[in-house]
Amino acid sequence: MADNVTNELLLEHLKALREDAKMAREERREIRDEIRAIKAHVAALVQSDLNRDGQQASIYARLDRIERRLELSEDS
Secondary structure (H helix, E strand, O other), rough: HHHHHHHHHHHHHHHHHHHHHHHOOOOOOOOHHHHHHHHHHHHHHHHHHHHHHHHHHHHHHHHHHHHHHHHHHHHO
């Protein structure tokens, strides 16, 4: 009888450990998905920043050209 109780207790603990491991895998998967989403958002922000820098550079180049044409530039 003692062996039977011990085996049943071991089996219960093993089942509980298996369930805990399953939950840990699911949580890890969710965290991985969230990290991927964060990386995608960061990449989009970086791309947006690069686009804005390109637009600013274009505006400065146009402004320099206008100043040269109107002879407002000190570099003339």
